[in-house]
Amino acid sequence: MESNMKPKLEVKNITKTFxxxxxxxxxxxxxxxxxxxxxxLVLLGPGRCGKSVLLNIISGLLEQTSGAVYFNGQEIHxxxxxxxxxxxxxxxxxxxxxxxxxxxxxKFAGMDKKKRAEISEHYINLVGLKGFEKSYPPxxxxxxxxxxxxxxxxxxxxxxxxxxxxxxxxxxxxxYSMQNEILRISAEEKKTVLxxxxxxxEACSLGDRIVLLSACPARVKEIYDLNYLxxxxxxxxxxxxxxxxxISDNTDLAL
Amino acid sequence: xxKKKNSVMNIVCIILPVIxxxxxxxxxxxxxxxxxxxxxxxxxxxxxxxxxxxxPVARVILPGHIWASLRRVLIGLxxxxxxxxxxxxxxxxxxxxxxxxxxxxxxxxxxPPIAWxxxxxxxxxxxxxxxxxxVFIGTIFGxxxxxxxxxxxxxxxxxxxxxxxxxxxxQILTEIVVPTALPSIFAGIRTSVSSGWTTVVAAEMLGAKAxxxxxxxxxxxxxxxxxxxVAVISIAAIGALLSVLLSKLEKVVCPxxxx
Numbered sequence: 001m002e003s004n005m006k007p008k009l010e011v012k013n014i015t016k017t018f019x020x021x022x023x024x025x026x027x028x029x030x031x032x033x034x035x036x037x038x039x040x041l042v043l044l045g046p047g048r049c050g051k052s053v054l055l056n057i058i059s060g061l062l063e064q065t066s067g068a069v070y071f072n073g074q075e076i077h078x079x080x081x082x083x084x085x086x087x088x089x090x091x092x093x094x095x096x097x098x099x100x101x102x103x104x105x106x107k108f109a110g111m112d113k114k115k116r117a118e119i120s121e122h123y124i125n126l127v128g129l130k131g132f133e134k135s136y137p138p139x140x141x142x143x144x145x146x147x148x149x150x151x152x153x154x155x156x157x158x159x160x161x162x163x164x165x166x167x168x169x170x171x172x173x174x175x176y177s178m179q180n181e182i183l184r185i186s187a188e189e190k191k192t193v194l195x196x197x198x199x200x201x202e203a204c205s206l207g208d209r210i211v212l213l214s215a216c217p218a219r220v221k222e223i224y225d226l227n228y229l230x231x232x233x234x235x236x237x238x239x240x241x242x243x244x245x246x247i248s249d250n251t252d253l254a255l
Numbered sequence: 256x257x258k259k260k261n262s263v264m265n266i267v268c269i270i271l272p273v274i275x276x277x278x279x280x281x282x283x284x285x286x287x288x289x290x291x292x293x294x295x296x297x298x299x300x301x302x303x304x305x306x307x308x309x310x311p312v313a314r315v316i317l318p319g320h321i322w323a324s325l326r327r328v329l330i331g332l333x334x335x336x337x338x339x340x341x342x343x344x345x346x347x348x349x350x351x352x353x354x355x356x357x358x359x360x361x362x363x364x365x366x367p368p369i370a371w372x373x374x375x376x377x378x379x380x381x382x383x384x385x386x387x388x389x390v391f392i393g394t395i396f397g398x399x400x401x402x403x404x405x406x407x408x409x410x411x412x413x414x415x416x417x418x419x420x421x422x423x424x425x426q427i428l429t430e431i432v433v434p435t436a437l438p439s440i441f442a443g444i445r446t447s448v449s450s451g452w453t454t455v456v457a458a459e460m461l462g463a464k465a466x467x468x469x470x471x472x473x474x475x476x477x478x479x480x481x482x483x484x485v486a487v488i489s490i491a492a493i494g495a496l497l498s499v500l501l502s503k504l505e506k507v508v509c510p511x512x513x514x
């Protein structure tokens with residue numbers, strides 16, 4: 001059955017080595033996996049294991065040392081408008097209002113003001129920031145800023161969304177509520193999502209499948225299919241705790 | 256209770272500046288009554304102020320002198336802003352331009368604006384152009400350095416955001432990099448206004464038909480200390496006014512920075 005499901009995005013034998021005065025440093029070693037259309041794939045790995053490097057290669061910000069990335073079956077190089085990103089440190093522009101931040105990609109694409117406003121309104125409502133359109137990010141909480149980042153990524157209507165530890169900087173309480181929000185948003189706006197985290201519980205509650213990475217250099221240790229667990233998942237149910245334990249036992253400790 | 260404490264604090268904060276200004280006024284009055292020949296008192300200065308209208312100095316009344324100085328500063332500053340901020344963006348953004356201009360700037364920047372006066376007068380004489388040029392050359396290096404420092408402050412992740420969302424180099428520069436640098440650019444503009452104002456008065460003191468600096472010199476040479484004080488107070492007042500106007504403008508241009 002798996003073979004007739006076309007992969008939306010395929011990462012094949014990606015290796016990345018950085019060269020500096022101090023010598024070579026390998027961040028990613030021969031990583032391969034596929035993301036199916038409409039899937040919520042979680043990339044789970046210990047802190048500083050090269051996950052962000054891998055994402056930057058997929059999104060086109062970095063060039064891989066070897067290997068290839070295929071999008072809809074075609075090898076891609078550089079930034080692709082169909083692949084958008086929610087950034088780790090929120091990276092919303094403090095000098096733009098919420099609405100202007102959400103409209104960034106649309107403005108770059110040369111869309112006229114009226115159409116931009118329509119689209120941004122939709123996504124601002126989707127992430128629950130109605131009423132804050134004219135606010136500046138320094139007036140918002142961490143969770144709200146990341147909502148702006150999510151709305152901004154959705155607004156360009158990409159086929160694939162990459163989320164790089166989007167909730168890593170949030171406190172535990174906000175993190176739980178944002179996880180529920182992302183489940184709701186991804187159910188409303190069906191997209192292929194590649195979600196990166198170092199948090200096992202977060203991975204288990206969000207992922208259709210989980211790609212477990214090793215400590216540095218990042219290698220694929222194992223791929224878990226969690227499709228048998230319907231969402232939203234009960235994080236204290238036996239099945240959930242079992243799979244969580246299984247992944248936890250297989251995880252490398254972060255240094 | 257907390258609220259009451261706050262309101263008391265607020266009142267104190269309003270009264271203290273008034274006391275500070277009063278202290279200066281009292282000191283002035285005390286000093287001028289003790290040494291009337293060295294320091295004219297407020298009354299005498301006020302009378303001299305009135306006389307600048309009825310009996311114009313060099314056939315120009317006081318607002319005319321103020322305007323003469325202001326015009327020189329503004330013309331010099333407008334050129335310095337356009338060229339200085341433009342070059343600053345280039346130096347901060349483009350590595351090649353930075354390699355060419357960086358060390359030159361480090362060398363020229365510490366020169367105090369006033370030190371340019373003799374050179375500029377030698378090159379261009381003591382006409383109107385020299386005074387404008389002194390303001391220009393005295394403020395441009397600070398503007399370049401402030402602007403380029405602000406540009407270099409831009410977080411790499413924000414530039415990545417620009418790339419991911421499909422921005423080209425020009426869009427990333429105008430939509431992300433320059434706005435990030437705007438508060439630094441504004442700091443540069445504020446410094447340029449105060450140092451431009453200082454410089455023009457110094458340049459005028461060396462010879463000018465009109466201008467607040469020339470009033471200081473005329474008062475000094477004619478042993479008219481009241482006129483010197485009228486000019487000095489005007490210089491201070493206009494300087495303070497410019498600074499207030501600029502901080503108002505900054506609130507309009509960088510609204511996110513006030514939060």
